[in-house]
Amino acid sequence: MSDLQLQHDVEQFLYRQAELLDGKQWQAWTELFTADGIYWMPPDASYQTWDGQPAIFAEDRNLMAVRMGRVLHPDAWSQRPLWGTNHVVSNVVIRKAAKNGDVEVTSRFHMMELRRDDVRHFAGQYTHHLVKAKKGYAIRLQRVDMINAQAAYDYVLQVWV
């Protein structure tokens, strides 16, 4: 595969990931992950692993199922008011491309979140460890480094970024 084709395929995958989040397609989004896939948001960029450390998010598929079940529950009080997100993903750089098709890729994102009348703005870096799947890719690790990871959170985050 040419570098250009690889770049294109990986970019399309990252865009789809973001679109599923913005579209609130939680089930389809969690299915992007491998069975042992991890979604990780460290509280500091210096962290090397999610294992055994404080984490804003460190979720396997089971914990993702809890979060999804909770967000969809009619009594998730804080999730009832109007809210939505808008991701823009860019600066996609392939860091490693293995012979078997697995890829490590970093990108940058901007995310605007509406909650009632307020808009919050988040930005940061994605690091994806992608595994070649039958159709495209699957996520083994999605690491999200927020630029405000260490800052105080005005309210909290309720769905994945």
Added chain:
Amino acid sequence: MKAQNKQDFRKMVEPDRVRKEVYTDEEIFQEEMARIHEAVWIYCGHESQVKNAGDYVTVQIGRQPMIVVRGKDRRINVLYNRCPHRGNMICGDMKGNTGDQFRCSYHAWTFHHDGRLKNIPMMESGYTGTRLTKDSPELCMKRAARVESYRGFVFASLAKDGPTLKEFLGEAIVAFDDMCDRAPEGEVEIVPNCFRVIQHSNWKLFMENQIDALHPSVTHQSTGRAAHEVEKQLAKKAKSGEAPLSYHMLSAFATVTIDKWDNFQTINYPYGHCILTGYMGLRPQDPDTLAYDKVMIKAYGRKRFEEIVGVNIHHVLVYPGLSVQSPLQQLRAVRPLGVDRTLTEIWHFRLKGAPEPIYRRSLAYYNLVNSPATLINADDLENFWKCHTGLASDGGDWVSFARHHGRDIEKKGVVSSAPNMGTSEAPMRNQMKAWAKYMSGAAQGGSR
């Protein structure tokens, strides 16, 4: 606030209800910062955050920006974060190491770790014949009036007089004993990460919510249910027939029903502190727990070990701004930012000498319940904002704390909820009683 009420804060607090202005009035907020937060003992941090000479962290006490710094003599100093020259804050960062002195970024005045002046550029040529000499006390960084530590937990009081830290904590001191005793080495160490979350409400709503045993099954139903579903599936698949404990930490918010919460008890003390008893199911018989028990028995002997792990505590509140979950080694420190904005700083501690899985177990709670992506606190924050907004309206004048009023058991000023009335609003009534005492100068207050 009506002018005639302003002089008498006691009138705002009745045994079973409180005026709404107590939560929403800007002038009352300023008064309570001066009379409560800037007078009583406030938690500043843990000694393990400042291990080496020159290590410092900054912290807010009431409205005062403070520095906690370790001196070369190993002593911990708590100083106002203010240069005596032009008022510039000496430390702009939340933490760091200042070397062997503080140096102001504005005109290079330097200070020792205990706040004493070290040097002023042009001291001779600039200040000879002025009111200032090198020994003038007003050239030192001001120190907190009193600083004391208990088992590594550092507190400061900005009031010269008042009870000692131990007198102030009273029975609530068990928060720190329970946490440290659970460590085979008898002490804890900070996990170097602080989760910080801002809520859009008065600080008192946080303190009331922490020991409101009725709210979990209502507020956190959605998370408890969702976690319980996954927990059941995992238990079915597991060889042991049990899902990991972390799922129970979440599902308990729904599965511990109101009648079960009523079996718990709150014990309330005159300074406003509260102990919520209630076993958190942290003594299962899995291999990790058994390995920990072994280490503990070796360190303490069986008899003492049984006493330590048998301590029946869910939460301890140290009024006005600390919530400790000692069995899980975490605490939340409340920093009021304004009448309608409050910051909580959430820390986790490691039991020194305990096996790694025990740290990981409480870490799971820290991440799931206390992180800025918490599925629990999110709905509390929603309630806090809604409460504050409703209270600020003209839709009513009072907040009600009448649940089980008149049924509490009072002995020597200590108020306990009655048997099977753990959801009594006794803690809120007691906090407000203490509040009225502090505000009217009848509690320890103390002069600054």
